[in-house]
Amino acid sequence: MDHQANPNLSQSTAEQADRSSAALPPPQYHSAPPPPPHYTARPVKQKRGFFSGCLVFLLVVLVCSASCVLLLGIFGHGCLNALDEWSTESSSFSTAFNKQDFRISRKVIIPAEDNSLEQIAVIKVQGVIRNSDGRSLRSAETIAEELRLASQDDNVVAIILDMDTPGGEVVASDEILHQVLACKTAGKPVVTCMRSMAASGGYFIASGSDWIIANRMTLTGSIGVIIGSYQISGLLDKIGIQPAIYRSGVMKDMLSPTREPSSLERDYIQNMVSSTFQEFCQVVANGREQYPTLEAVAAAPFGDGRVLSGADALAAGLVDQLGYMSDAIAKARELGDAANAAVVRYAYAPNWVDVFFSLKAPDSLNISGVTPPAAFALEPGKLYYLYPNACP
Numbered sequence: 142m143d144h145q146a147n148p149n150l151s152q153s154t155a156e157q158a159d160r161s162s163a164a165l166p167p168p169q170y171h172s173a174p175p176p177p178p179h180y181t182a183r184p185v186k187q188k189r190g191f192f193s194g195c196l197v198f199l200l201v202v203l204v205c206s207a208s209c210v211l212l213l214g215i216f217g218h219g220c221l222n223a224l225d226e227w228s229t230e231s232s233s234f235s236t237a238f239n240k241q242d243f244r245i246s247r248k249v250i251i252p253a254e255d256n257s258l259e260q261i262a263v264i265k266v267q268g269v270i271r272n273s274d275g276r277s278l279r280s281a282e283t284i285a286e287e288l289r290l291a292s293q294d295d296n297v298v299a300i301i302l303d304m305d306t307p308g309g310e311v312v313a314s315d316e317i318l319h320q321v322l323a324c325k326t327a328g329k330p331v332v333t334c335m336r337s338m339a340a341s342g343g344y345f346i347a348s349g350s351d352w353i354i355a356n357r358m359t360l361t362g363s364i365g366v367i368i369g370s371y372q373i374s375g376l377l378d379k380i381g382i383q384p385a386i387y388r389s390g391v392m393k394d395m396l397s398p399t400r401e402p403s404s405l406e407r408d409y410i411q412n413m414v415s416s417t418f419q420e421f422c423q424v425v426a427n428g429r430e431q432y433p434t435l436e437a438v439a440a441a442p443f444g445d446g447r448v449l450s451g452a453d454a455l456a457a458g459l460v461d462q463l464g465y466m467s468d469a470i471a472k473a474r475e476l477g478d479a480a481n482a483a484v485v486r487y488a489y490a491p492n493w494v495d496v497f498f499s500l501k502a503p504d505s506l507n508i509s510g511v512t513p514p515a516a517f518a519l520e521p522g523k524l525y526y527l528y529p530n531a532c533p
């Protein structure tokens with residue numbers, strides 16, 4: 142009844158409510174806050190240990206040392222060349238200083254008695270005889286140079302060839318023999334002491350000496366010539382490869398491995414081998430009284446190239462005595478008429494450049510005893526005075 146009686150009051154209340162709601166701000170809806178930024182942790186630098194620092198220091202020292210050695214070697218080599226040029230202008234200086242003398246060392250292995258200045262020079266002929274390949278310590282050039290120096294030394298009264306070789310290249314063997322004969326011409330008796338092996342080219346050289354001593358079990362002889370070549374024409378046919386060769390003459394590609402040799406080539410090569418064999422026989426005939434002519438050497442049982450023991454070689458007249466190095470020294474002193482002479486071993490002394498580049502290592506650096514021996518292969522087209530089993 143009151144509500145109906147006050148309609149204006151109800152309307153006023155509703156209007157006030159509408160105004161109040163209009164005065165309020167609209168509700169705000171806030172979004173979630175963004176995630177915090179991601180920071181990548183920097184790697185912690187690890188401090189180098191004492192060992193790593195020492196290793197780096199040692200590497201730097203080694204590099205610097207190697208550079209200094211190389212520079213010193215080059216400088217020393219240049220000085221030796223300068224000394225050699227200077228020595229050619231002064232004979233007195235050449236007597237005291239010679240470039241070659243710097244490269245040959247002399248080690249006394251048995252001292253002289255009664256302060257004698259007389260010497261027996263011991264020169265080693267070891268391994269396959271060949272000209273220098275840049276890495277060989279006992280090349281034909283080195284052996285020939287040692288013989289030349291010994292022949293020119295007034296204190297040397299005799300020479301011993303300390304031999305252990307299966308032979309080698311024909312020309313290299315002949316170059317050494319030439320110096321052996323030059324020593325004899327200079328009045329220096331030469332004695333050969335054969336060790337385990339002195340075959341083919343080794344015996345070729347020994348034939349020029351005045352006296353040959355072998356162990357009873359030495360392998361020697363093998364008087365003959367060999368030349369090698371490979372033949373792969375059958376293999377090329379199987380895999381379908383046809384070589385194309387252009388030549389100026391029918392013999393230009395002689396010993397070619399890609400085709401069968403012609404009869405003309407076979408005859409030519411055989412004649413070359415036979416001629417070289419006759420040279421060998423003549424050298425033996427010149428040195429052994431039992432065989433005065435090359436025909437006698439070729440006709441002997443060992444003329445077929447067989448290998449003989451030291452005992453069989455003595456029976457065949459190829460050696461003079463069975464014995465050891467001590468017997469060779471005694472014989473050299475006898476032939477040189479110097480019972481109190483010192484025994485001096487000659488050896489090649491490499492320079493700094495050789496050692497640094499390992500081209501020619503000294504005996505003290507030789508590691509052949511702890512590494513497998515490298516197989517020696519015949520170079521195609523070369524003539525050899527060589528024991529066949531020395532090559533594969």
